[in-house]
Amino acid sequence: MLTLERVSKVYRVGTFGTQPLNAVRDVSLTVPPGAVVSLIGESGSGKSTIGRMVLRLTSVTSGTIAFDGRNVAGLNGHRARKEYYRHVQGVFQDPFSCFNPIFPVDRVFELLRGEYFAATPDTEWRASMRRSIERVSLDPGQVLGRYPHQLSGGQLQRLLIARALMLDIRLLVADEIISMLDASTRIDVLNLLGDLREEGLGILFVTHDLSLGTYVSDTTVILRRGRIAETGPTGEVFASPRHPYTRGLLASVPRMHRTWAEADAELDAETGPCPVHDSAGSEHPADPVEVGAGHFVGCFSNDTCPE
C-alpha cells in the first residue's frame, strides 16, 4: 500500500540556508494494509520528517514515496490531493494544539464536512459522526458540544482519530500520539490502534519508546540519524537486536522490574562484528544487510561509512 524507496530529505540550515542537514537518508520501507509499522529512534533521528513527507507536508529530496503504486509527490491538482487525504491522514503529539479553545470540539468535524461531505444531509452526517466517535470508544453525548479544556488529552486524541475515521481512511500516520498521555489512557489508545489494524488500516506509528512500539506493531524500523539502523518483524528485532544502537535504546527503556544497571550488564554481552562491513561487494555498500528472515541491520559505524 505505502512504499518508501530510498527516500532522503535534506534540509538547508544555517544563517544563509546553505548548510545541508541530512534528516533522512536512504530509507526504504513498506506499510501493507492491516499492519502497524513503528518508526523508533532518538529525538532528531528523522521520524517526524518521514511522517511529514508521507503526508506531503514537506517535500522529498530524493527517492520515492508511493501509495498504491502512485508517486505521492506527483499528485497534481486539488482533486488528486483531496483524494489522497481521503485515504491518508495524520494525528500528532499535542492534541490540544489541533483544537481551537474558543469553539466546542465539534468544530474539527465541521471543517472536515465542509471539505468532504458538503452534499451529505444533516441527519446522515450526524449519525456517521456519532458512529465514528463510538468506534474510538467515546460516548458522543459526553464529548460533543464540549470545549477542548473540558476533555482529557486522551479524549481529544481519540476524537482526532475519530475524525480521520470519517473518511475512507486506509493509512494513518500517528506521530507520538501517546507520549503526552497517562498510563491508563495510553493503553486505551494503543488498543484502539490494534483494533483499527484488525479492520485493515495500515498505521505508521512514530514513537521514541520501544516498549510502546512493540505492543501493537508488526514491523519495527529503528532510525539513527536519518538512517535505518535495524528493521524487521517486531518480535525478532526485539528478541535479538543486533545493532548496538538498538541494544542501547532497549537498555534505556525504563522497565518496572529491571533496573538500568541490570540492563547494562546484559548489554555487555558480545555484539558481534558489523554485518555491513562483513559483506563486502554489495551494490550500495552502506545498505542494511539481511541477518534473518526480513531482519536487516545497518552499518554499526554510521558516520564513517562510505557514502
Added chain:
Amino acid sequence: MTVEVSELRVHYRTLRGSVQALDGASMEVGDGAIMGVVGESGCGKSTLGKSLIRMDGRMRHVGGSVRLGGEELPIGDDRAMQAFRYHEVSLIPQYAMSALNPTRRIGRMIGELLESRGVRFSEAKRELTRRLELVGLDGDVLKRFPIELSGGMKQRVVLVLSTLRDPSLLIADEATSALDVANQRAVAEALVGFRDRGFVGAMLFISHDLALVAQIADTVTVMYAGRSAESAPASELLRRPRHPYTRMLLSAVPTVGATIDERRQEGIPGSPPSLLDPPTGCRFKDRCPLAFDQCETRPPFVEVAPGHRVACWKAE
C-alpha cells in the same frame, strides 16, 4: 530534612465554584529519599508541586499542613514563603524547558535568575560550572542560546540551576517526560546523582511514567482525584500493590516485549470524577470493582505494613 505533607487541601477558585484539586493529600519523604508521585492526568500532582512553592492567585490553602524538618511551611503566605523558595524548596516546573527565554544566552539568563534570588552570580559561577560538568555539560553551554541545546541538555541545565543552593526539597514535575528514552535516562540518573552527593535533601519526582519512577524512586505515592490512595517503598508498591486503583494503574502499563496479540492489557474503565463536585466517600468508587456500601464513607489513609499506607476499606 524530612518532608511531611498531611491532609493537604488546596482548591482553585473558578467562576463555577471551587475545584478541589488537592483534598487530603498526605505523604512523607525521608531525608535523602526520592519519592515518586504518580496518578492519572488531573489528579493534582502539579497542584501539589505548586502549593509547596508558590500558589497562584486562584489557589487557596483550605486545610492541612506541610512540614519541612519539623517546621511548618507557611504555604498560604506568599511573602513568608519567600525565605524558603528556591533556597530551601525548589521546583522544576512541568514544561520548564519550553519556558526558557529564547533571546537570552543560558549564562546571562542564569545570572539574572540567581541575582533575583539574592545570589551573586560571580560567587556562584565556579560551583555552577562544576555541576554542569558533573552532568556532562561543558562550561561553554553558558554562552549558547536555548535553541542551540537539545531537550536533554536544556533539562540538565534546569536541574543544575534549580539545585544550586542545595535545597532541602526538590520537586521535579514531569522533568523527563518530553525526552526520548536515552535522554530521559541521562536526566533521571543525574537527579539520582545529585541526591547521592547531597545537593538535594528530599525529592518529589512527579511523573506519569510508572516504569521510570520504578527506576529511581525509593518510595512512591499514588494519587487519585486530589487524595493519596497508596504510599509505600517502591519495590513493595510495584510488587504488592494493595489499593484497587494502584493495581489497575499498574496493569495498564505494557510490559516491555508484550504484544497486544499475546495479551491485551486494559486501561481503567471510566474516567476520574469532576473535582468541581466530587463524589462523597471514596472518590474511586464509581470505577472500583470492589466497591460496597461502606465506600460511601471516606476510607482513612492508614498504615497496613511498615511504611505502607492505603486509603481503601478493602485493603487488608
